[in-house]
Structures are given as C-alpha cells and as structure tokens.
Amino acid sequence: LVRAGKVRYLGVSNFSGWQAMKSLAVAERYGHPRYVAHQVYYSLIGRDYEWELMPLGLDQGLGALVWSPLGWGRLTGKIRRGQPLPANSRLHSTADYGPPVEDEHLYRVIDALDEIAQETGKSLPQIAINWLLQRPTVSSVIIGARDEKQLRQNLGAVGWTLTPDQQARLDAASEKTAPYPYFPYQRQEGFALLNPPVVAAT
Template identity: 35%
Template sequence: MTVPVRVTGAAPRLPLVQRRRVGASGLEVSRLGLGTMMWGAETDAETAAEVLAAFVDAGGTLVETADAYAEGAAQEVLGTLLAKVGRDRLVIAARCALPHGALGDGPARGALLTALDATLVRLGTDHVDLWQLPAFDPSIPLDETLSAVQVAVYQGKARYCGLVGPQGWQLATVAERARTLGPVAIPASAQVEYSLLHRAAEHELLPAAAHHGIGVLAWAPLGRGVLTGKYIGGTPADSRAASPTMAAYVEARRTERASRIVAAVMTAADGLGTTPLAIAMAWVRDRPGVASALVGARDARQLAASLAAEPVTLPAEIREALDDVSAVPQPA
C-alpha cells in the first residue's frame, strides 16, 4: 500500500516521499528511509540537522539508528534534533547491536532491556517506533529474547519489533515462535542489505518475509555507493572508499560483476534522462516486499540526490534488463 504523505506548513522544494505499510503490520513508514550510521563521526551535528530537516520537509518519516553507530554518538545527535523537527513526525527504527559480553551474553532479556533504556536516554524520548534486534543467537533461548520484546511493548518503550540481518530460516523460526507467545512479539520488519549488487536476500529471506507478512527494510540500496557510478574513473577523494574507516565496506562491492551492472544502470539512466542513483534506488524500492530503502546521506546534497529519485518508476523492459544483468544463481 502506497499513499501520499500529507505535510503541513510550507510546501517542500523536493518531491514528496510516499508512505507504505511495513508488511502486514499497522506501522507506516516513508518508502525512503534515512540512515544515521555516519552521524557523530563523519557527519557532524550541524550537517545532520540540515539533512534531517530536508528529509522531514520532503515527507520522510523513517529514521534508522543504532547504539553502535559512532559508539552511541549518532543517537545522541539525533536526540538533540527531535524537538526541532517534531518527535511525532518521525518513525524511529532503533537497532540494538549488542555484541557478546557487552551487557551479558548475547540477546538475553536483561541485556536487551538495559540497552533499550540506554538508547531512550541518548535519544531523549520515551519510546522507539521500531526496535530492531540481533537476528539470532543459539546460545540464548528464543523465548527469552521474545519476552524482552513483550516487556518493552507492554511498558510502552517500543511500538513494534524487527530483526536485523536474519537468514530466511531464522526469520521464519522467530515468526512462528512469536505467534505462540502473542501478537506483540511478532516481528514487523527485517532489515537486510539489498541492491542490484547484493541480491542474496531473494533466495530465502524475501520469500520467508512475504509468507509471514514481514516488511523488508533494505539497507545499502545503492550498493554502498558503487551503483551511483562515482567509482567508474577511480576513487574520489571525498568518497567513502577514500575513507580509512569505510574503504573495506565499499571495496567489497567493487568487482567485475559490479562493473557490468553499473554499466547497465548508467545506460538505463541515459535512456530515461535521470541519474544512475535514481535507477538503482527505484529498482530496490519497488521490489516486492520492500517497505523502505535506507540511504545514509552524509550531507544535504547527497540526500537531495536520493529524494530526486522519488518520482522515478522503471519501465518493465528496463527492470527486466537490470534483473537479467544482476541475476545470481540460486543455491543448489
């Protein structure tokens, strides 16, 4: 379901972002989501304020954050901005990274709830709209992890829950078990990497999500920046690939296969009179089951480029051509 966003006040200068339901849940989010991984690190508070204001003015609602981003600084920056943009205009998806040994052994109930309380303090709010948990940990009873969700929802600290990076069988296992415990524990979403360069989610995760009515939040929809074509002639000095902390993150997607896909994306962009970014974004955004595509814009200029993709819809023949050039063999 896609409906126009209604924004009061002055009309935004950028295309209005549309909204979608997350799977079969009642949660509604903008189909373009804003990631905050670089906030408090490469993106300072002033720049983050500009990005968030532009995002909200364009009708964006979904903001993704995590306690591990810049060691909590990203959430602190976001917390300082909530009052300025209006907490009720945002859907905050807070990811709980929770490495082993941090506050206990994996996603135990006490560790999860303690981490959630810390997130709420950093954000300066009494609840998150979507609490995203580690995908699966066989060392912790699943019922215990799900009971943490029940406690958080009943206490009003979380409205919905989701999983980060699950495999298809893990998502299905969690969904089936959650149904026996009550509706509040059923995951509304699964956040996974998904792009023309990385289609592994299609093998099991997307079918499992569709079967269980779970919406997909696609991170790195631009192939970690590779699909924009910026790396065709080398590595720009101001790109993530030039950053010591992010180089490996980008290099993992700079392959010979990627070069062929990027060439096809650029051809499609020329044919439609738009940008490679818009082509790549529209492909992911409109895949079945995707509720929102998350972009980690470092500044207002990058955000504007992503927002400009909002009105782009790929013709069937272009979508099929991109499907073919990026296809990966199904596992045996």
C-alpha cells in the same frame, strides 16, 4: 513494551532466514507480538536477499527496510571501469567491512544503469533506489546522504517508475547464480514448478 503501548511494532536486523522464522514461530507459539520488519542489505549488486529472506517475507508478512541501497557507495556512478577509485571515496577505508563485489559484476550493472540514465534523465543512485522500491516485500530504503545535495538527489528516486523493460534489463545485468539449495529453483524447470521463485530468473 508493545503491550504497554510504548512500542508499536517490532523489527529485526540482519537475521538469517532460519533465525527470523524461529523467532516468528516462538512468538506465535507463546502469543507474543511478531516481527513485522526486517532491516536487510539489498541492492542491485547484492541480491542475496531474494534467495531466502524475500520468500520468507512474503509468506510471513515481514517487510524489508533496506540498508545500503547503493551497495556501499558503489552505485553512485563514481566508480568506473579502467579508472582508479576516487580519492574521496569512503571505500578506501570501508570496503573490507561491506559485502564483497566482483569488479566485472559491478561494471556490468553500472553499464545498465548508464543506459537507463540516458533514457530517463535520472541519476544512477535514483535509478538504483527506484528499482529497489519496486521489489517484492521492500517497504522502504534507508539512505545515508553525506550532505544536503546527496539527500535531495536520493529523494529524487521517488515519484516516477522504471518501465518493465528497464527493470528487466537491470535484473539481467545484476543476476548471479544462487547458491545451493536455491540454484535448482533458478535453473531447473522441475524444481521451479514445485516452488517458483519470487523474482524470476532472466
């Protein structure tokens, strides 16, 4: 389809690192068009993408198209510590299908977003999306607005930039220890010197 001019570029969705790399290697071996985009889950409360897929994307020129940038609706500001889940939240029916998030981890990120919202005058979703747009390899985000108001609010995530200090505070609030074999690179100086992480631990 690419060679026939019917498709300009190829992308993939939700591949693991080894699947994406194997596909790229097969394409290179046989002279086929390579994937240039990877649709992935990535958010302030779901940063697993950084451990393997982000370094792969940098190395192989694979841009990320981020789905669920608001963490399954958890970063809208409607979910608060000590308050019940709003009655109209889609999480009542969809939480089991989305990436799991520990409550305290979510609240820590919400607290950091609230601080930065006070400083910038921006909404929590705008800050969360803006943070993503400044991350390595992220080409675009896929927003899922329920109505025109949400769409307009999400579009307000562009045209301004978080400061380095604000980014660092969001990084710190949302950081989690990486699983093996990635945590040695995050926690042990010798490993980090051999293969520095794309996004430095705070």
